């Protein structure tokens with residue numbers, strides 16, 4: 077059936093039977109947990125801003141669902157609450173930070189804030205953070221720039237999950253790229269926020285829990301052969317899948333993200349990232365951020381008009397038959413509409429995630445407040 081995926085009906089159909097919580101209560105739960113992990117008050121609020129944004133945008137894999145992973149990282153000492161963000165090197169248009177294994181959402185927000193400040197002064201800035209930890213959704217940081225009227229880019233590497241083309245072992249992370257393009261007041265602009273693997277690891281875990289087989293092209297087994305069995309996955313495929321379906325392009329994109337997030341800032345590549353696996357060996361994730369002023373190139377109002385026209389032209393372009401949408405979308409449409417819906421109707425949290433949040437609260441001795449709906 078073809079529906080409007082950015083209508084209330086279209087969004088609600090994806091979340092039937094899931095409990096929803098008022099935004100303030102949802103944020104309170106996250107803040108209690110991250111204060112419990114030992115984050116100072118302002119850092120906890122910053123982490124909550126990033127994680128709650130993911131759930132508001134409907135990116136359920138990168139919001140409160142990370143709490144169990146983060147809990148094990150803090151327990152093991154892989155993530156260090158209150159760690160500083162220090163400058164290794166700086167020019168008027170660049171800055172390289174060391175994150176000292178601090179909370180990724182906090183270090184990422186601080187780094188992008190500084191990147192935007194410097195870009196506002198100089199026209200453009202590129203920032204890197206090495207020695208950081210998992211920072212959640214890349215799009216949050218790209219939007220920090222576009223909210224300030226600049227074009228923003230955010231990337232990160234992660235532990236090894238993705239096999240290179242013709243490879244059998246996971247080497248690259250799912251290394252996402254996010255680009256946010258503002259189009260002036262009243263427009264959501266364009267926000268591309270995508271991993272460079274065919275699917276995120278979370279989709280394999282969902283299939284494992286549901287006992288469902290994987291679609292062709294998502295993953296390979298430990299010998300490097302394609303697999304549809306979610307319990308036999310040795311590596312994800314790069315975006316595009318196998319060589320015949322252009323997986324080499326996703327591999328190349330993931331590799332470039334790795335270069336800009338790892339070695340450029342003095343950090344390691346994905347296969348050197350320890351990933352904060354709760355083993356006390358640290359994390360070593362790296363991030364990269366870019367921001368540039370539109371008025372360094374042309375009049376911003378004219379640029380906004382052109383971007384709005386591009387969006388309008390794509391929205392008005394013809395729809396293919398037999399697709400699950402009655403319209404063509406642009407990147408960011410679904411997330412923007414989902415955020416508006418969730419702000420009004422509450423933030424959805426699936427039952428299994430609620431169980432994990434309750435268990436983490438018990439472990440750290442903090443109140444569990446996501447009761448009732």
Ligand SMILES: NC(=O)c1ccc[n+]([C@@H]2O[C@H](COP(=O)([O-])OP(=O)(O)OC[C@H]3O[C@@H](n4cnc5c(N)ncnc54)[C@H](O)[C@@H]3O)[C@@H](O)[C@H]2O)c1
Nearest residue numbers: 212213214234250252267268269270271276405406407408
């Ligand atoms: N921190 C990490 O290590 C890490 C690693 C991987 C992914 N992530 C995050 O995971 C999240 C999900 O990534 P993903 O790759 O699963 O994203 P996705 O495949 O759900 O979406 C990718 C992009 O496609 C756009 N899109 C979706 N449907 C569309 C349509 N019909 N037409 C046009 N555009 C459309 C979305 O707006 C989005 O910009 C992202 O926020 C990403 O930053 C984080």
